[in-house]
Amino acid sequence: MNWLMNHEMVHVVAVDKAARRERFFRRVFGGKVMPVAEDPESILYFYLTSPRDAAPRWYHEGIAVFIETWMAGGLGRAQGAYDEMVFRSMVLDKSRFYDPLGLASEGTKIDFQVEVNSYLYGTRFMSYIADQRSPEKLIEWVSRSDGSKAYYSSQFRQVFGQKLEDAWHDWIKWEQEFQQKNLEAIRKYPVTPYHDLSKRALGSVSRAYYDPGSQKIYAALNYPGVVAHVGAISVQDGSVQKLLDVKGPTIYAVTSLTFDPQKKTIFYTTDNHEYRDLRSLNPVTHKSRTLLKDARIGDLAFNQADGSIWGLRHFNGIVTLVRVPSPYTKWNQVYSWPYGEVAYDLDVSHDGRLLSASVAEINGKHSLQVLRTEDLLAGNVTPIAHFDFGDSLPLDFVFSPDGKYVYGSSYYTGVSNIYRYDIETGKLDALSNSETGFFRPIPREDGQLIVFRYTGEGFVPTTIEAKPTEDLGAITFLGAKIVEKYPELKKWNVGSPANVPLESMITSKGKYGLWGNIRPESAYPVVRGYKDSVAYGYRVNFSDPLSLTPMNLTASYSPDHGLPSNERMHAQFEYHRYDWRASAAYNAADFYDLFGPTKTSRRGYVFGLGYDKLLLYDQPRKLTLSVDGKFYGNLDRLPDYQNVAAPFDKLFTVRAKLKYSNLRSSLGHVDDEKGEAWQVAAQNDYANGTAFPRIWTDYDWGFALPLRHSSIWLRSSAGTAFGDRLSPFANFYFGGFGNNWVDHGPEKRYREYYSFPGVGLDDIGGKNYAKSVFEWNLPPIRFRRAGTPGFYLSWARPAVFTSGLVANMDDASVRRTVRNAGTQLDLRFSLLSRLDMTLSGGYAVAFGNNLPKHNEAMISLKIMN
Amino acid sequence: MRLATWVVPVALLIAAAPVPVRAQGLSEIETEDLRLLYRDPSQAYLVAHAGRCFENSMRFQRWLFGYVPSQKVTVLLNDFSDSGNASTAGTPRNLMLLETAPINFASRPSHLTSE
Numbered sequence: 001m002n003w004l005m006n007h008e009m010v011h012v013v014a015v016d017k018a019a020r021r022e023r024f025f026r027r028v029f030g031g032k033v034m035p036v037a038e039d040p041e042s043i044l045y046f047y048l049t050s051p052r053d054a055a056p057r058w059y060h061e062g063i064a065v066f067i068e069t070w071m072a073g074g075l076g077r078a079q080g081a082y083d084e085m086v087f088r089s090m091v092l093d094k095s096r097f098y099d100p101l102g103l104a105s106e107g108t109k110i111d112f113q114v115e116v117n118s119y120l121y122g123t124r125f126m127s128y129i130a131d132q133r134s135p136e137k138l139i140e141w142v143s144r145s146d147g148s149k150a151y152y153s154s155q156f157r158q159v160f161g162q163k164l165e166d167a168w169h170d171w172i173k174w175e176q177e178f179q180q181k182n183l184e185a186i187r188k189y190p191v192t193p194y195h196d197l198s199k200r201a202l203g204s205v206s207r208a209y210y211d212p213g214s215q216k217i218y219a220a221l222n223y224p225g226v227v228a229h230v231g232a233i234s235v236q237d238g239s240v241q242k243l244l245d246v247k248g249p250t251i252y253a254v255t256s257l258t259f260d261p262q263k264k265t266i267f268y269t270t271d272n273h274e275y276r277d278l279r280s281l282n283p284v285t286h287k288s289r290t291l292l293k294d295a296r297i298g299d300l301a302f303n304q305a306d307g308s309i310w311g312l313r314h315f316n317g318i319v320t321l322v323r324v325p326s327p328y329t330k331w332n333q334v335y336s337w338p339y340g341e342v343a344y345d346l347d348v349s350h351d352g353r354l355l356s357a358s359v360a361e362i363n364g365k366h367s368l369q370v371l372r373t374e375d376l377l378a379g380n381v382t383p384i385a386h387f388d389f390g391d392s393l394p395l396d397f398v399f400s401p402d403g404k405y406v407y408g409s410s411y412y413t414g415v416s417n418i419y420r421y422d423i424e425t426g427k428l429d430a431l432s433n434s435e436t437g438f439f440r441p442i443p444r445e446d447g448q449l450i451v452f453r454y455t456g457e458g459f460v461p462t463t464i465e466a467k468p469t470e471d472l473g474a475i476t477f478l479g480a481k482i483v484e485k486y487p488e489l490k491k492w493n494v495g496s497p498a499n500v501p502l503e504s505m506i507t508s509k510g511k512y513g514l515w516g517n518i519r520p521e522s523a524y525p526v527v528r529g530y531k532d533s534v535a536y537g538y539r540v541n542f543s544d545p546l547s548l549t550p551m552n553l554t555a556s557y558s559p560d561h562g563l564p565s566n567e568r569m570h571a572q573f574e575y576h577r578y579d580w581r582a583s584a585a586y587n588a589a590d591f592y593d594l595f596g597p598t599k600t601s602r603r604g605y606v607f608g609l610g611y612d613k614l615l616l617y618d619q620p621r622k623l624t625l626s627v628d629g630k631f632y633g634n635l636d637r638l639p640d641y642q643n644v645a646a647p648f649d650k651l652f653t654v655r656a657k658l659k660y661s662n663l664r665s666s667l668g669h670v671d672d673e674k675g676e677a678w679q680v681a682a683q684n685d686y687a688n689g690t691a692f693p694r695i696w697t698d699y700d701w702g703f704a705l706p707l708r709h710s711s712i713w714l715r716s717s718a719g720t721a722f723g724d725r726l727s728p729f730a731n732f733y734f735g736g737f738g739n740n741w742v743d744h745g746p747e748k749r750y751r752e753y754y755s756f757p758g759v760g761l762d763d764i765g766g767k768n769y770a771k772s773v774f775e776w777n778l779p780p781i782r783f784r785r786a787g788t789p790g791f792y793l794s795w796a797r798p799a800v801f802t803s804g805l806v807a808n809m810d811d812a813s814v815r816r817t818v819r820n821a822g823t824q825l826d827l828r829f830s831l832l833s834r835l836d837m838t839l840s841g842g843y844a845v846a847f848g849n850n851l852p853k854h855n856e857a858m859i860s861l862k863i864m865n
Numbered sequence: 866m867r868l869a870t871w872v873v874p875v876a877l878l879i880a881a882a883p884v885p886v887r888a889q890g891l892s893e894i895e896t897e898d899l900r901l902l903y904r905d906p907s908q909a910y911l912v913a914h915a916g917r918c919f920e921n922s923m924r925f926q927r928w929l930f931g932y933v934p935s936q937k938v939t940v941l942l943n944d945f946s947d948s949g950n951a952s953t954a955g956t957p958r959n960l961m962l963l964e965t966a967p968i969n970f971a972s973r974p975s976h977l978t979s980e
Contacts, residue, residue: 001911001914001915001918001949001963001965002918002921004949004950004951004963005915005918005919005922005940005951005961005963006918006922006925007951008951008952008953008961008963009919009922009923009926009938009961010926011953011955012926012934012938012953012955012959012961013926013930013932014955015954015955015956016932016934016935016936016955016959017930017932018935026935031957031958032935032955032956032957032958033956033957034956034957046956049956050955050956053955053956067929071922071925139929139930143930143931145931250948250969253969272947272948273946273947273948274945274946274947275945275946275947276947296947298947298969314947314948314966314967315944316907316908316944316965317908317911317944317965317966317967319967339910339911339914342967342968342970344969344970345970358970360968360970393970395970492925492929494921494922494924494925495921496921497914497917497918497920497921497922498917500916500917500920500921500924502896502913502916502917502920505896505897505916505920506894506895506896506916507895507896507897508893508894508895509892509893509894509895510892510893511891511892511893512891512892512893512902521957521958522957541957543957543958545900545937545939545958545960546902546939546941546960547957547958547960
């Protein structure tokens, strides 16, 4: 918790620290303004009140890691062996070093390490600047003080007299030379030869198991373009067979995985970022089932002697060693470590007598421990063997088949090499001298080791000879170089928090209440559209510190004498409290009605109450029930259909929706790539003493194509309304893409049931309908260098679709049958490093009888995705 | 028919009726710069440690940056994940969400300290 707190506090300071200008605008706007899509003017106010929030992630994470490391006396990623390995490998492999723009637009999206690249590049660049210019100058750059420039890159130029991009270029050149020297240092001794088992790198890889019978390695894999999965790697030809998707994978480890070699069963975990489930998988039949739901157990190790699984359970900050006996329907607590001691990477010897574990102490020291399972079950946690790795991590230690050794990896000398620990003698032998790094060893009977070799595209299964060596090359750490040059960094060590006199600092204790903590958050002028007029007004936001109860009130006025006087005033109110929503509006205005044909502003007043109940949350599976009630008065148009006149001016509507989604995608995706989603909705409109109920349902199903990030979707919908066919309340209306020229709704509006590109908005009505859309999402195009770091084009997403719609299916005399075919291209931009915008263009042609319009072109800019 | 048509939405509304709305049993302590929220009693044992970590870090930030917070920092302790992590927002309010689960070293093959 200490280093997490140190890291996160840097983020707070980086955004909250204010110069005179921000202090002024925070007074003007009543606080720091959060940009909201409903009122895009808030983007400007956001920048005026929190300009350093508008910096790329590498900037924020880089400075946070740099400071966190030196606050911990040099223990951290700014002096980390993993970071050294990443950049050393890039130099060895002649991989691309991204520039700041390419990193944000592509490097953090398509690489197997995705956003971790922000940490890696950011930390490295900050360290380079500290090394070349001094830590003091680095702090002067990132600190927002009076006299500093608001924008992060402008301040860089002010402090260093150089463009940030030029300094980045200098760093890359410097890094190449620095890592060449490290490679030469490693090559002073014979480098361990290896033989790759796979033709390609496999991205992130879990602990792996070799099955001699099938000559396959079972492991979970996660690389760009394919959804994370458990796979079988053939040691004969290197081919990878996909066995089953992994729900909720993590980076690097993907999942916790173990293997029962007798019953040929793989055990693995899902929901690895949430509460982990334990599942089993038959690698032959691909059949899988959940054994323990939300068990929170990981670091699995199979005991071949009795068929039990050992694992580590995380609960409320505590790590507990557990045993899950066959048939794996319950777990038993074996031992709970005190808070701050963290065990990880378990293994059980083949005879079931011994268990190995790596253990981190609260002071940051790590050790490898070997314990008797019999002792553990008797409550004795004294290890029979123990090796202190100091500040280095002993990773993935596993028993040899004879149980005399444990093999694992460690950055003990700065490079991740394979080590063998002799349990009887306590001797630790190095078995490799790797240029990049070897991980996750699997000792084989023939003395060879299967290991995973690090590359810029992830881990590659490979074999090496398991021969002890004392000839290991040692590298130079950039962090060590910096602290040697600037010993004042040692003063950054904040030491233990144990001596902070917290009790004397506490000003109050009690229960946290929502109502009592609601405070004004910000207030600012807004512009909105009402029908074809402009309205000017003010928006006030309120919230509690956790933003569980956001509330806003907007009042505006249209000085348009063409409007009736009773339509010139506008007022809107919204309130959320957990799952509840309340709203009220009078002549509701909308910013986006200033642009384009789609209008959501409506005359009259409305009071609404809504509730969302999450019935299932098992990511990516979600089932939500939403219920809304609204009362409208003085209406002139239907609330959902702008081009349909309301026959009565009062309307009471109750709508209930049950919505399910189970959608998945692979690393580097720009859209959902497979899965299903459905919703069932019921609505009752009550007007002039008559009820007009309706029901409709949608079902989407899609699958990934072998083309990277390309998918096929079938989206279907059907519905029926009850009541007089001639009443607009008893009809569904369809037509148009539905996107406004400037918009904040879904950019893929043609996927919605009411959309029908090629015909005019609301042109097709029907008491009942059936509709289907066939959609092909083509492979997206990524852009590496299109724009500036503050405003750049990230990707282009092309799609083609064709739809069919039948309305009034029950009456041939009024039946409408239409089809269309169209295309849409979405261009994703990023503004101020954190605000995504999408420019969409589309064209569709509709076919059918009596169509008032046969084709449609659409262009739309979506503000904030 | 009129009555029947109300049955589905009203029944769903009743089904959706929530437990009484409250701040999920959160307790808090406050210092000059900190509002620490936690679940009592399950996370009470972490409060002193979390508070000290915060104040220790804040003292350093004041020294290094000359930082004067514009408002208190709200820190919420959560146990919603099996992997320790955190996220922070500086806009519109200073808010830090801390997952109390241990760091998953298997997922972070780097040189880290756990505490």
